[in-house]
Amino acid sequence: MIETGDLAVPAATVARLPHYLRALLDLQSAGVRTTSSTELADVAGVSSAQLRKDLSYLGSYGTRGVGYDVASLSTVISTALGLGSTHRLAIIGLGNLGHALANYSGYTTRGFEVVALLDVADAVVGTRPSGSLAVEHLDDLEQVIKREAVTMVVLATPAHAAQSVAERVIAAGVREILSFSPVALQLPDDAVVRSVDVAGELQILAFHAAARTATRSVG
Amino acid sequence: MIETGDLAVPAATVARLPHYLRALLDLQSAGVRTTSSTELADVAGVSSAQLRKDLSYLGSYGTRGVGYDVASLSTVISTALGLGSTHRLAIIGLGNLGHALANYSGYTTRGFEVVALLDVADAVVGTRPSGSLAVEHLDDLEQVIKREAVTMVVLATPAHAAQSVAERVIAAGVREILSFSPVALQLPDDAVVRSVDVAGELQILAFHAAARTATRSVG
DNA sequence: TAGATTGTTAATCGATTAACAATC
DNA sequence: TAGATTGTTAATCGATTAACAATC
Numbered sequence A, B: 001m002i003e004t005g006d007l008a009v010p011a012a013t014v015a016r017l018p019h020y021l022r023a024l025l026d027l028q029s030a031g032v033r034t035t036s037s038t039e040l041a042d043v044a045g046v047s048s049a050q051l052r053k054d055l056s057y058l059g060s061y062g063t064r065g066v067g068y069d070v071a072s073l074s075t076v077i078s079t080a081l082g083l084g085s086t087h088r089l090a091i092i093g094l095g096n097l098g099h100a101l102a103n104y105s106g107y108t109t110r111g112f113e114v115v116a117l118l119d120v121a122d123a124v125v126g127t128r129p130s131g132s133l134a135v136e137h138l139d140d141l142e143q144v145i146k147r148e149a150v151t152m153v154v155l156a157t158p159a160h161a162a163q164s165v166a167e168r169v170i171a172a173g174v175r176e177i178l179s180f181s182p183v184a185l186q187l188p189d190d191a192v193v194r195s196v197d198v199a200g201e202l203q204i205l206a207f208h209a210a211a212r213t214a215t216r217s218v219g
Numbered sequence C, D: 001t002a003g004a005t006t007g008t009t010a011a012t013c014g015a016t017t018a019a020c021a022a023t024c
Helices: A011-029 A037-044 A048-056 A070-080 A096-103 A138-147 A159-171 A198-218 B011-029 B037-044 B048-056 B070-080 B096-103 B138-148 B159-171 B198-218
Strands: A087-092 A112-119 A135-137 A152-155 A176-179 A192-195 B087-092 B112-119 B135-137 B152-155 B176-179 B192-195
Touching (some): A011 A048, A011 B198, A037 A048, A087 A096, A087 B198, A112 B198, A138 A159, A152 A159, A198 B087, A198 B112, A198 B152, A198 B176, B037 B048, B087 B096, B096 B112, B152 B159
Parallel strands (some): A087 A112, A112 A135, B112 B135, B176 B192
């Protein structure tokens, strides 16, 4: 359960809210004005029971017998997700992945803005990987976070650097980190870290592939 | 529960096995030969009770009073994850992200090999984004999958193309897909899809940030 | 009113935690 | 033997599902 002033939302529900928002925006751009829990759940890839249960944690925004207004429900979810205010991102580490993340168009669209890029390599510092922002040196991390009022950090450094960089980020007052390093960061409890581990995801798929083979040859 | 010939492993446990493997390899390269559930759990970022419970699904590979042999436990987990055989990957969509994924060094190392790159853009087909492999045209998807004996696909296309490309991938006999498109793919039950949604992860962080603010201002 | 669909309750299921007997 | 640490059992907790009363 993640407690907000007025709401208490299970972590599993929070993790699905972005899917619902995406599904609503898809429906909206397809011209759909009103939807049902069945339709929306279908687009989002969950069961209608789960969708209704999840939405119930946010309040009661549907109309019995009718369904949900697409536009207003997306506002409700956007607001719950804190996308009203803009989140200012710094991307740390501009290797392959950091470079791609700097050029990713996904956040600029809604609620997120990349305001700083940082790295340690002389070859990279000073360049403009996304055209606009120039990469600054990691030595200046604390100043840059303060100057740009950074509220979230995307960590795309090599694994061996992730822990120490994360500590500096936290010390500088940032609490939200999205890490692409496959290491468990040891940080204070009030830090929120989400991790994306591409190799790990592939290994999970490999487990399923192995299970399929083993099951087929036995059963 | 994911059933293998001899094992039944909960999905939540499977999702943590890559962390354990990573932690073991870290310990190994630090020269540690024997570890305990406490130490390993610490490095992997879980509780020791959870680690022991998870490992128990794979069998009984520790020694009471002593701990676990780092090298042999990593073999056990590697094998369970199906990393003994090599998995042949095709990356579809070579925009920003696909380009970064093609150059990612993480998989080449262990059990995974990128054997094909596919895209639709004339400007990209024929180029060699990672130096070696040339990008082929998506029209030839089925042939390429057969020719290269592709077993897993990494989907990095724009969202609107993801569903139809995924259907072709499945029809061509591939069952494991790692998708970077933030859409719920509607596929047969025997397909295994893992999704990575960067914007979604940021939104989850934003929820936590909003919760923090709301709680602080109330409590 | 009759039909549709929400929001909620209760039942089920799965995952986590804690504690300890087994055993090196 | 005494100390350490696993593997497992039982208790708790959280998440999902199903069913339906409320209500548009």
